[in-house]
Amino acid sequence: MAYNKTILCIVACSIFFLCSTYTFSQEPETIPPSNVTVVDTPNDDGSSITVTWDAAPEDSGIVGYQIFRNTDGGEFEEVGGQLDANETKYKDTEITKGKEHAYIVRALTETEVSVDSLQTGAVKASGQWFHTGKIQLFIAMIIFCGAILGSIYLSRNNQEVFVRRIPGLEAVDEAIGRATEMGRSILYVLGLGGVSGPATIASMTILGQVARRTADYETPLRVPCNDPIVLNVVREMVKASYLDEGRPDAYSEEDIFFLTDSQFAYAAGVDGMMLREKPAAIFLQGTFYAESLILAETGNSIGAIQIAGTDSEHQLPFLITACDYTLIGEELYAASAYLSKEPMQLGSLRGQDWGKVLIFLTIVFGVFLELIGVNWITTFLQRVG
Amino acid sequence: MKRQIPLILCFLFGVIMLLTQFSPHSLSQGVYEEVLNWARIITPFALVFSTITLLQTHITRIRRQTEHWQYSFLVFAGIAIMVVVGIPFGPQNPVFEWLFNNVQLPMDATMFSLLAFFIASAAYRAFRARNTEASLLLITAVIVMLGNVPVGDLIWNKLISLTPWADALADGSSGAKQWILDNPNLSARRGIILGVSLGVISQSIRIILGIERSYLGGGD
Numbered sequence: 001m002a003y004n005k006t007i008l009c010i011v012a013c014s015i016f017f018l019c020s021t022y023t024f025s026q027e028p029e030t031i032p033p034s035n036v037t038v039v040d041t042p043n044d045d046g047s048s049i050t051v052t053w054d055a056a057p058e059d060s061g062i063v064g065y066q067i068f069r070n071t072d073g074g075e076f077e078e079v080g081g082q083l084d085a086n087e088t089k090y091k092d093t094e095i096t097k098g099k100e101h102a103y104i105v106r107a108l109t110e111t112e113v114s115v116d117s118l119q120t121g122a123v124k125a126s127g128q129w130f131h132t133g134k135i136q137l138f139i140a141m142i143i144f145c146g147a148i149l150g151s152i153y154l155s156r157n158n159q160e161v162f163v164r165r166i167p168g169l170e171a172v173d174e175a176i177g178r179a180t181e182m183g184r185s186i187l188y189v190l191g192l193g194g195v196s197g198p199a200t201i202a203s204m205t206i207l208g209q210v211a212r213r214t215a216d217y218e219t220p221l222r223v224p225c226n227d228p229i230v231l232n233v234v235r236e237m238v239k240a241s242y243l244d245e246g247r248p249d250a251y252s253e254e255d256i257f258f259l260t261d262s263q264f265a266y267a268a269g270v271d272g273m274m275l276r277e278k279p280a281a282i283f284l285q286g287t288f289y290a291e292s293l294i295l296a297e298t299g300n301s302i303g304a305i306q307i308a309g310t311d312s313e314h315q316l317p318f319l320i321t322a323c324d325y326t327l328i329g330e331e332l333y334a335a336s337a338y339l340s341k342e343p344m345q346l347g348s349l350r351g352q353d354w355g356k357v358l359i360f361l362t363i364v365f366g367v368f369l370e371l372i373g374v375n376w377i378t379t380f381l382q383r384v385g
Numbered sequence: 386m387k388r389q390i391p392l393i394l395c396f397l398f399g400v401i402m403l404l405t406q407f408s409p410h411s412l413s414q415g416v417y418e419e420v421l422n423w424a425r426i427i428t429p430f431a432l433v434f435s436t437i438t439l440l441q442t443h444i445t446r447i448r449r450q451t452e453h454w455q456y457s458f459l460v461f462a463g464i465a466i467m468v469v470v471g472i473p474f475g476p477q478n479p480v481f482e483w484l485f486n487n488v489q490l491p492m493d494a495t496m497f498s499l500l501a502f503f504i505a506s507a508a509y510r511a512f513r514a515r516n517t518e519a520s521l522l523l524i525t526a527v528i529v530m531l532g533n534v535p536v537g538d539l540i541w542n543k544l545i546s547l548t549p550w551a552d553a554l555a556d557g558s559s560g561a562k563q564w565i566l567d568n569p570n571l572s573a574r575r576g577i578i579l580g581v582s583l584g585v586i587s588q589s590i591r592i593i594l595g596i597e598r599s600y601l602g603g604g605d
Contacts, residue, residue: 045409045410046411129408129413131407131408134406141586145586145590148586148590149590152591152594205600225435228431231431233600236601237600257441258435264492264497265489268492290500293500294496313574318504329581330581330583330584333587333588336588336591336597345597352587355586
């Protein structure tokens with residue numbers, strides 16, 4: 001009896017052990033990628049389709065994914081190679097424009113077993129005319145442009161526009177007068193910017209005004225250029241300024257010349273001119289990089305009156321230190337309006353100020369809202385960025 | 386008419402290029418790329434013209450025998466050597482590369498290294514404590530300089546331990562430097578950048594609308 005019980009016990013244990021072993025050694029069932037969606041990628045030129053799927057559970061044994069695409073109902077072909085297991089998105093940029101594409105996402109496991117998702121619906125990619133992600137930027141641009149255009153329109157009706165005194169621009173006449181009295185030349189340096197740079201355009205505008213005065217006073221004006229296109233534009237501008245002042249005979253084309261397009265060779269060339277010719281006035285207006293202090297300190301060493309202006313905020317401390325007057329950032333862009341005194345140009349300065357008021361109010365309001373725990377302004381501005 | 390056509394073109398291209406920034410459509414981006422290509426095409430022609438003006442300048446110097454006119458021959462020699470070596474054999478040939486690496490680069494580096502001495506002389510003038518603002522600048526500069534050198538924290542901690550604010554300033558000179566850069570410095574820079582951005586918008590509108598037309602030659 002005891003023998004039978006022992007046998008029965010051994011058999012029961014064996015069955016239990018076998019069942020347990022089977023249960024534990026059984027591989028987890030691989031789940032196919034779920035919730036696979038396919039959309040025409042938003043805010044692009046119609047050259048891509050985005051496939052997304054839900055992340056697989058950590059214990060699913062999935063080691064990667066493969067994407068298969070068909071075109072207009074044809075054969076499926078693999079695209080994009082193997083993706084990592086943590087990927088949940090694939091942007092297919094190799095589609096055929098104007099054709100419909102359907103996708104299958106295949107999950108790959110360690111045991112080389114793979115399971116496919118259901119085939120998605122077919123999608124045709126098309127380009128968007130408006131980038132919805134830039135809507136905030138567009139609104140901001142409309143507001144600022146509106147403020148400036150409104151101010152320009154109002155100034156047409158001869159509304160008087162007050163412009164604060166800008167010492168750097170007030171000193172332009174002083175610098176030209178000094179050079180004239182000393183019988184020396186004026187050196188105008190436009191920096192390293194190209195003709196499409198806003199600072200270079202602003203600098204050329206100031207140069208036009210300076211050239212009018214040098215035409216009147218018959219003071220030599222020397223302009224070494226770093227950019228070939230800038231050279232041609234500057235020659236035309238200065239020539240026109242001399243013509244406008246009725247002094248075409250005083251214009252010397254040789255004084256506006258190309259030096260080099262290499263940064264430090266340009267600095268060396270301009271420094272050499274400063275030391276040889278000892279100009280009485282030096283204008284450093286435009287875009288500058290590391291050469292700004294080399295130029296400004298050399299100008300300082302020869303005792304020239306120096307008027308600088310740049311929008312490169314990293315170079316401003318150098319120019320402020322070494323020059324007599326410096327136009328800081330926006331003052332460079334206000335120079336044209338300030339010197340010409342044209343009502344419409346002055347009106348645009350008022351528009352700029354309205355823009356600044358708007359930014360200031362937004363900052364104050366945003367800080368207040370943050371303090372009370374509301375952060376939609378911060379979120380909005382981050383999206384603009 | 387000579388003035389009107391450029392103004393119309395400027396208005397049209399200004400508005401079109403502005404709109405392309407908000408439109409990802411292939412047509413819009415194609416127009417954007419095409420206009421940029423046109424701009425790139427102009428550059429080589431302008432470069433040839435500029436080289437001619439450079440040669441003319443130095444020919445005039447030699448002809449008039451102005452001061453140091455002999456150096457103008459070096460300009461011709463430099464241009465001639467680089468053209469003779471560069472154009473037939475391309476910029477990858479060993480002679481061209483040797484000239485670039487052993488002549489141009491060291492000369493550029495020499496000019497750049499002058500900056501260190503100019504910074505010293507400019508800093509000496511700027512940091513003379515003649516008034517309240519200059520004194521503040523001097524103190525700030527000393528803190529930033531201390532924060533930039535390894536021994537700075539050691540000096541800072543010794544000095545601060547003598548003051549009642551030792552606990553409040555325990556982060557060392559590197560901490561103080563970072564605070565200065567992240568707060569007053571960054572605030573001022575952002576203020577300048579905002580002003581510059583509005584200035585650029587304003588100037589662009591003036592140019593697109595033809596209010597500012599001095600770039601065409603003359604102010605009217």
